Amino acid sequence: MKDNKYYRDEVPENNPTFEVDRRDFVKLLGGGLFIYFQLGEFLTGVAAEAAQQRSLPKDYNAFLHISEDGTVTCLIGKIEMGQGIITSFPQMVADELDTPLESVKMVMGDTELCPYDAGTWGSLSTRSLGPALMAVIAEARGVLLNLGSENLGVAVEELAIENGVIFVKNKKNKKIGFGQLAQGKKIEKYLDVKPKAKDFSEYKIRGKSFTHADGIAKAKGEAQYTGDFRMPGMLYAKILRPPSHGATLVSADTSEAEKLEGISIARDKELVAVLHRDIEKAEAALAKVKAEYKFDEMKVDDQTVFKHMLEFPSEARVVKSTGDIATGKNSSNQILESEFHNSYVAHAAIEPHTALGFMEGDKVVVRASTQTPFGAQDGIARELGLGLDKVRVIAPFLGGGFGGKTMFRQAVEAARLTKLTGKPIMVLWTRKESFFYDNFRPGAVIKITSGTDKSGKISLWDYHEYFAGARGSDTIYDVPNAKTTSYSARNVHPFLTGAWRAPGNNTNTFARESQIEMMAAKIGADPLDFRLKNLKDERMIGVLKAVADLFGWTPAKSPSGRGYGIACGFDAGGYVAHMAEVKVDQKTGKIKVIRVACAEELGFCINPQGATIQLEGCITMGMGYALTEEVKFTGGDVHTTNFGNYQLPQFSWLPKIQTKILDKNEAPQGGGEPGIICMGGVLANAVYDACGARLYQLPMTPERVLEAIAKVK
Amino acid sequence: MVKQIKFELNGKKVEIPLEAGQSLLWALRNNFNLTGTKYGCGEDYCGACTVIMDGEAVRSCGITMEDVSGKKITTIEGMSVNGKLHPVQQAFVEHDALQCGFCTPGMIMNAYGLLLKTPHPTREQIIDGMEDNLCRCGAHTRILDAIESASKVLKI
Ligand code: FES
Ligand code: FES
Numbered sequence: 001m002k003d004n005k006y007y008r009d010e011v012p013e014n015n016p017t018f019e020v021d022r023r024d025f026v027k028l029l030g031g032g033l034f035i036y037f038q039l040g041e042f043l044t045g046v047a048a049e050a051a052q053q054r055s056l057p058k059d060y061n062a063f064l065h066i067s068e069d070g071t072v073t074c075l076i077g078k079i080e081m082g083q084g085i086i087t088s089f090p091q092m093v094a095d096e097l098d099t100p101l102e103s104v105k106m107v108m109g110d111t112e113l114c115p116y117d118a119g120t121w122g123s124l125s126t127r128s129l130g131p132a133l134m135a136v137i138a139e140a141r142g143v144l145l146n147l148g149s150e151n152l153g154v155a156v157e158e159l160a161i162e163n164g165v166i167f168v169k170n171k172k173n174k175k176i177g178f179g180q181l182a183q184g185k186k187i188e189k190y191l192d193v194k195p196k197a198k199d200f201s202e203y204k205i206r207g208k209s210f211t212h213a214d215g216i217a218k219a220k221g222e223a224q225y226t227g228d229f230r231m232p233g234m235l236y237a238k239i240l241r242p243p244s245h246g247a248t249l250v251s252a253d254t255s256e257a258e259k260l261e262g263i264s265i266a267r268d269k270e271l272v273a274v275l276h277r278d279i280e281k282a283e284a285a286l287a288k289v290k291a292e293y294k295f296d297e298m299k300v301d302d303q304t305v306f307k308h309m310l311e312f313p314s315e316a317r318v319v320k321s322t323g324d325i326a327t328g329k330n331s332s333n334q335i336l337e338s339e340f341h342n343s344y345v346a347h348a349a350i351e352p353h354t355a356l357g358f359m360e361g362d363k364v365v366v367r368a369s370t371q372t373p374f375g376a377q378d379g380i381a382r383e384l385g386l387g388l389d390k391v392r393v394i395a396p397f398l399g400g401g402f403g404g405k406t407m408f409r410q411a412v413e414a415a416r417l418t419k420l421t422g423k424p425i426m427v428l429w430t431r432k433e434s435f436f437y438d439n440f441r442p443g444a445v446i447k448i449t450s451g452t453d454k455s456g457k458i459s460l461w462d463y464h465e466y467f468a469g470a471r472g473s474d475t476i477y478d479v480p481n482a483k484t485t486s487y488s489a490r491n492v493h494p495f496l497t498g499a500w501r502a503p504g505n506n507t508n509t510f511a512r513e514s515q516i517e518m519m520a521a522k523i524g525a526d527p528l529d530f531r532l533k534n535l536k537d538e539r540m541i542g543v544l545k546a547v548a549d550l551f552g553w554t555p556a557k558s559p560s561g562r563g564y565g566i567a568c569g570f571d572a573g574g575y576v577a578h579m580a581e582v583k584v585d586q587k588t589g590k591i592k593v594i595r596v597a598c599a600e601e602l603g604f605c606i607n608p609q610g611a612t613i614q615l616e617g618c619i620t621m622g623m624g625y626a627l628t629e630e631v632k633f634t635g636g637d638v639h640t641t642n643f644g645n646y647q648l649p650q651f652s653w654l655p656k657i658q659t660k661i662l663d664k665n666e667a668p669q670g671g672g673e674p675g676i677i678c679m680g681g682v683l684a685n686a687v688y689d690a691c692g693a694r695l696y697q698l699p700m701t702p703e704r705v706l707e708a709i710a711k712v713k
Numbered sequence: 714m715v716k717q718i719k720f721e722l723n724g725k726k727v728e729i730p731l732e733a734g735q736s737l738l739w740a741l742r743n744n745f746n747l748t749g750t751k752y753g754c755g756e757d758y759c760g761a762c763t764v765i766m767d768g769e770a771v772r773s774c775g776i777t778m779e780d781v782s783g784k785k786i787t788t789i790e791g792m793s794v795n796g797k798l799h800p801v802q803q804a805f806v807e808h809d810a811l812q813c814g815f816c817t818p819g820m821i822m823n824a825y826g827l828l829l830k831t832p833h834p835t836r837e838q839i840i841d842g843m844e845d846n847l848c849r850c851g852a853h854t855r856i857l858d859a860i861e862s863a864s865k866v867l868k869i
Binding site: 081082083084211212214215216217218219220221222223224225227228230278279280281284348349350351352397398399400401402428430431609613614616617618619620621642643644648649650651652654657 | 732734735736739743746747748749750751752753754755756758759761788789790792793798802803805806807809811812813814815816817818821839840841843844845846847848849850851852853854855856857
């Protein structure tokens with residue numbers, strides 16, 4: 001059943017087609033059935049925290065609309081950036097409501113039309129919003145049944161729904177469609193929702209594979225990203241940028257730029273922008289602006305930053321503690337102390353940060369490539385001193401995000417400039433600006449002291465994480481004496497850092513899984529056996545066994561010369577285990593990844609093909625931070641400026657990729673992140689297995705590999 | 714008098730006034746509103762801006778309009794005919810060879826350029842030909858599969 005392919009032959013209606021505000025919204029959708037509900041109580045975890053920082057709208061939000069032709073419009077504040085919710089959400093809606101998949105349309109990421117949402121990150125769409133949405137739809141289904149019962153004059157218990165049609169169970173030709181029910185009426189229902197949705201056994205559309213609903217639009221080049229919108233009188237803004245972080249503008253002389261035809265200058269405090277209808281003319285004019293800065297930069301660079309981090313005054317927080325570290329030391333037969341470093345990496349989505357601002361009366365409207373349209377709305381309102389009702393943010397398709405577009409500086413810039421000039425302003429960052437202002441994945445240090453007892457069980461685990469982020473820092477292994485401490489501080493980095501696909505977990509999993517493999521090697525145990533012996537969590541054991549099967553693992557102690565590595569971990573509700581095979585060129589230090597196998601368990605999988613694609617993407621992207629990606633800098637001066645000095649994974653790197661998604665009738669979890677967390681660890685372990693060289697820092701550049709090889713010899 | 718640049722765009726004869734320093738990328742995006750051709754890096758690194766010029770895949774961000782005079786240009790918008798997908802596009806859709814889709818038009822145009830030159834490429838030739846087109850989402854394996862299957866149905 002799972003290989004059922006389906007794709008739509010028309011461009012799916014997405015937010016770009018909605019040009020109206022909420023008042024008009026009801027008008028635009030015409031009659032029909034509007035279902036409203038309050039989202040607040042469903043926000044859990046990170047989303048709830050973020051929501052509290054903002055006063056949640058007290059009113060009910062439109063969430064679902066059923067029009068007279070039976071079209072079901074689902075409105076959510078999430079955005080589509082390639083993770084595929086534009087495909088999987090309609091599957092959930094159609095399945096829960098018993099309406100054809102084709103009849104479901106999504107409107108996403110519009111602060112005026114969609115219910116509040118804290119942002120699209122942390123794989124929260126499926127695991128957090130999903131259940132809320134299903135509960136609402138289950139209620140909506142009840143409303144429809146009631147209407148059907150009135151209309152057909154039959155008790156609700158005698159009715160059933162199939163394909164958007166309500167019918168009498170024992171008299172199938174007595175029926176009425178959703179569209180007909182909604183006809184000529186404007187029905188508004190306000191729900192107080194108690195979560196109760198269908199059981200896994202009732203799923204018909206969920207659990208089947210579908211190709212991307214937006215695939216055709218994207219293959220045709222018709223899908224609109226922020227930079228693709230055009231408006232009459234639109235000007236491109238090129239903004240004066242400091243040469244480094246920590247530099248402040250002292251003076252700017254724009255006189256030479258102003259002499260160029262068609263150029264205008266917009267200036268507001270530190271913001272100096274050159275405007276022209278032609279982006280290249282604006283760029284050329286910007287080059288003529290003379291500016292002076294004063295510098296107050298941090299004295300640190302990509303080499304010295306790790307020492308700097310350990311010396312920086314920070315706040316320690318115990319994330320988790322079991323047993324006692326001193327007892328652990330005493331009961332250990334072998335003790336191993338290590339320090340791991342991870343470099344700064346960029347998000348580097350191929351679409352740069354972009355925003356188009358324009359005025360609609362006294363309202364500022366901004367289309368922006370942002371993962372947090374509501375956050376951007378807050379930010380703009382604050383910056384411009386406007387009420388939230390005077391700011392609207394719309395996120396169309398995003399050309400990748402990975403956490404980098406949780407920041408929305410470019411949206412604020414476009415808003416300021418449009419407010420200042422009254423004109424539609426497009427801010428499109430160059431690749432250099434996109435690197436400069438990126439919220440890099442933070443560089444980090446991990447220190448681990450661990451031990452094993454005589455029986456080969458882990459008896460001690462003392463883990464210290466400096467600035468990586470605590471996500472994924474708890475040990476996944478069953479250790480009687482374990483403690484995890486997380487260190488954080490403000491302003492430790494010379495520039496902005498932030499969430500990068502599975503934040504914290506890439507660094508933590510790299511360190512943990514390297515250490516585990518080293519412990520196994522120290523006592524001469526097979527690294528798979530060693531893990532299985534020290535794990536209790538059945539789901540983790542399940543993915544490890546599954547990947548061993550897929551890969552064809554045979555026991556051996558490391559380094560075996562085969563170039564095999566293992567890593568496993570837990571992220572965003574999902575369990576993953578990877579195995580990899582590499583070849584290391586001992587002369588050049590180059591690593592060739594031959595194959596990567598991965599088993600993943602995400603609870604119930606809505607769209608198995610979509611999840612597989614996310615996993616393939618994680619494996620491919622993950623090779624980058626493991627092997628080449630590293631932001632270079634001196635103080636606030638970021639030397640990484642374009643793809644010429646920041647190497648992303650390319651076609652020739654591709655290993656053979658084998659994936660397996662384990663199905664479980666458990667709450668569905670997001671699949672966009674877990675698959676990337678093991679890539680550093682699995683490749684580092686494979687390199688060790690190939691040649692006995694242990695890499696303590698990512699990325700494993702040829703220089704670092706050669707250095708590690710020299711230490712073995 | 715302003716010099717006019719005449720060329721053929723997606724099968725139609727067009728002309729625009731020459732603006733000093735204008736690249737083909739921004740002429741397409743702004744003068745012709747063909748926004749399927751994307752800006753990804755502006756410096757020849759990513760291939761998001763790839764179009765076909767006289768039968769060859771080129772990066773439109775690095776080509777000035779002066780050099781386009783008299784040339785034949787095909788963009789992603791010129792690939793499907795009467796709404797029907799070109800076999801390369803069709804293969805990308807069927808193989809689900811995209812995620813965010815931002816690199817996709819450039820990938821498709823570069824693949825088409827490759828197939829124009831080498832209608833029946835080996836896997837190695839496909840990898841070689843696509844090597845410098847960047848995809849951040851990691852759709853690579855599926856892109857290769859899509860091109861391989863397109864090469865089987867495409868008649869050049
Ligand atoms: S935009 Fe032309 S190669 Fe990147
Ligand atoms: S699909 Fe997102 S960059 Fe390729």
